[in-house]
Amino acid sequence: MVELDSPCKVNLVLNILGRRADGFHELETLMLPVPVHDRLRFAEAPSGIELTCSDSRLPVDGSNLVHRAASAFLAQAGISKGVAIHLEKRIPMAAGLGGGSGNAATTLLGLNRLFDSVLSGESLNRLAQGLGSDVPFFLQDKPALAVGRGEQVRSLAPFSTLQGCGLLLVHPGFGISTPWAYQQLARFPQVLRGQPGRAQQLADALQAGRLADVGGLLFNSLEAPALEKYPILGLYQDRLSKAGALGRLMSGSGSSTFALFAKPDVARKAEVDFKNTFTACWTAVVTL
Numbered sequence: 001m002v003e004l005d006s007p008c009k010v011n012l013v014l015n016i017l018g019r020r021a022d023g024f025h026e027l028e029t030l031m032l033p034v035p036v037h038d039r040l041r042f043a044e045a046p047s048g049i050e051l052t053c054s055d056s057r058l059p060v061d062g063s064n065l066v067h068r069a070a071s072a073f074l075a076q077a078g079i080s081k082g083v084a085i086h087l088e089k090r091i092p093m094a095a096g097l098g099g100g101s102g103n104a105a106t107t108l109l110g111l112n113r114l115f116d117s118v119l120s121g122e123s124l125n126r127l128a129q130g131l132g133s134d135v136p137f138f139l140q141d142k143p144a145l146a147v148g149r150g151e152q153v154r155s156l157a158p159f160s161t162l163q164g165c166g167l168l169l170v171h172p173g174f175g176i177s178t179p180w181a182y183q184q185l186a187r188f189p190q191v192l193r194g195q196p197g198r199a200q201q202l203a204d205a206l207q208a209g210r211l212a213d214v215g216g217l218l219f220n221s222l223e224a225p226a227l228e229k230y231p232i233l234g235l236y237q238d239r240l241s242k243a244g245a246l247g248r249l250m251s252g253s254g255s256s257t258f259a260l261f262a263k264p265d266v267a268r269k270a271e272v273d274f275k276n277t278f279t280a281c282w283t284a285v286v287t288l
């Protein structure tokens, strides 16, 4: 049996550069792994893929990314045995935190461990790309700069500037569909054609220890449609700034917002203030 944590992420920068002929969007993104985890357990079974999940709202059939990852892995590795997988869900869904993508990548890594590293890293990466744009990021555990549709990942050294900072995640209790968010960009032509360089600029600032510059360099093109449809997310941002955040931003295609604080205890105070102000469904504070 193999048991693994499945982390989430925030996008410190998500800069859309244009629409592609294949319907996806060309982008550059600076992604940070966040230690809020789901947990996955893998065991061999006589045949088939038997998936169970702690959250009954999540389908456990072939539409689940974990199921699809397991199926792709077994086919690629030519394994005729089956697997039993249990998913303990803690990361909110449709939240822009990459929970499902992380689960898919963790499934590839977990099954490869269960079956004695039958597939190479390169082969896992190819499978990950086929499962979703964010999945390859989760095959590694460092901050990364990703380009293309997000699947071309360059790992970066952990940002020592952020070490010891507090990160507050807040989720409003409703999700935002990723295809919806991207489709809306057609109504925001300026946002649809961002100037490249923002992701590298923030990576440079972090690598040079310029923590005070981080807030001004956080950027997400997908905020435009999300803040228009859900003004509450703008109110969240104002409140988090007033509570002393160095910066705050919606993550991915939403609906989560993250806020960065110089110290975890300031982040925890902001969490209490936030919960007293809004009836948010879910919050978490982590020390980076």
Ligand code: C5P
Pocket: 023, 024, 025, 026, 027, 131, 132, 133, 134, 148, 149, 150, 178, 179, 182
């Ligand atoms: O790759 P993934 O399955 O996460 O993408 C979900 C949807 O998000 C795509 O079908 C597409 O509508 C949109 N998307 C996009 N451009 C990207 C990533 C995702 O348009 N770079």
